Amino acid sequence: MHDVIIIGGGPAGLTAGLYSGRANLKTLIIEKKALGGQAATTYNIENYPGYISIAGPDLTMKMEEQVKRYNVEITYGEITSVDLNSNPKKIVVGNKEYETKVVILAMGAYPREIGLESEQKLRGMGVSYCATCDGAFFNGRTVAVVGGGNTAIEDATFLTRYAEKVYVIHRRNELRATKAEQDKAFKNPKIEFIWDSVVEEIKGNEFVEGAVIKNVKTGEKKELKLDGIFVAIGNVPDTEFVKGIINLDENGYILGDEEMRTNIPGVFAAGDVRKKSVRQLVTAMSDGAIAAINAEKYLSE
């Protein structure tokens, strides 16, 4: 029987683990894939206070070492089912069932897809959702980034390290990215913006060869020759397994309060999986700390 089970080992989950472990609570983190969440796939983090610059995997390793000092257990596997209303609460991972007094939901969010058949077909064959993971495969090639937010523009700038040419395909005529990121991208001679446009089809048999782009204002279509497409049009929270149990908003994000409480006593939510306006590394960590501190209060009541 655990005191606290944290679902998700990204920055929110690891920080919750750090605080929970330091509070001498018997703590388990269940991670689906790899620790560090989206931060772990970030090439270079420059907005984390205290590190002028740090690679995502390095920060993740430090956090892993840190939580292990406080005897926090980490296990890997996908959640099969949960019973959050029972006492103790139950978390099933494959054929293993865990019991716990408190659950902290910190599953984060995963990249949103364009929704094309050709996108599915060529996924991993030139269609990518992670520039920092796959950028290096496109040395000297031509790629496109789809999107206009921070991630898209950061990705475009990052991809110019490898690619000869980077198109940014955005369905609006202005970016949502911060001014700093915009300025950097506008100044970069390798980046070309294609405004008011969406990807209608990704071309290629075994590997991406191009894309059909449609201007949403004029209806005009054109074909771009491409070697890769990076999709960066936002994220979807990983909350399927708590649907109907935990209150979610229309996009699937968990509705909680500033104390990280959900609609079920003893179940907290922290990080990108929550409905909130700012999703940064440090805000996810803050959520994790608050969730664990309130978990400890809940347990001592």
Add this chain to the structure above:
Amino acid sequence: MHDVIIIGGGPAGLTAGLYSGRANLKTLIIEKKALGGQAATTYNIENYPGYISIAGPDLTMKMEEQVKRYNVEITYGEITSVDLNSNPKKIVVGNKEYETKVVILAMGAYPREIGLESEQKLRGMGVSYCATCDGAFFNGRTVAVVGGGNTAIEDATFLTRYAEKVYVIHRRNELRATKAEQDKAFKNPKIEFIWDSVVEEIKGNEFVEGAVIKNVKTGEKKELKLDGIFVAIGNVPDTEFVKGIINLDENGYILGDEEMRTNIPGVFAAGDVRKKSVRQLVTAMSDGAIAAINAEKYLSE
């Protein structure tokens, strides 16, 4: 004319500066004493994700270097007056007036006093509000910590590095500190707890010599021989100069929302100065990031 003036250079203010500077906003941080706030006077920080252990001053120096990379100006001085309703807003520091479009209030909080005349008289002469600053003066001596929260108990443990004996004087019969901190203190043979008790008077002419302790349940008084007293009974927000301008709670903390907005458009509040339930390094930083991101949105509207 600045885009953003941040009042206070603690973790919240420095993080707001980092985000504001990265957004290419003309940013000034005004600090009263020394950068880093309460974190800078913390000997050893072990709950900051990404550093297994870091000294407060080291973290502060790293953050200072980091904000300076983004051309954030830092100036030192005490606020004389502010005009937050004017356009532009005005901040007066001595005989210097600054104009700015946005203000981020990040003044933090300062230690609460017991409220004794003898406390005032012997301040700096054995009465201290910062164990990590002054602990080393009490090598081989006997000291008392007043309080029962996290800071008090951390201070008591820390002071055993130097002092031969550390009393913890607490007006209740249980601690508010986290279990981890309690366990550590209870196991430490140098620490003795005096429950249900308050300090009625601090004894000494030129330097602390002892204290009169009163048991609040029995009314019984006794005198302790002491060389130093560390007061750790909470903090008071540094909000005098915005009283009547910015909405405060009954303890002087700024009332804001999750987006760090105050009652005046273009004025944000971040960190310990806000009314909130959890005050940690990482939660103050998160506030700073959110305040700066929302400041940028406010400016681009």
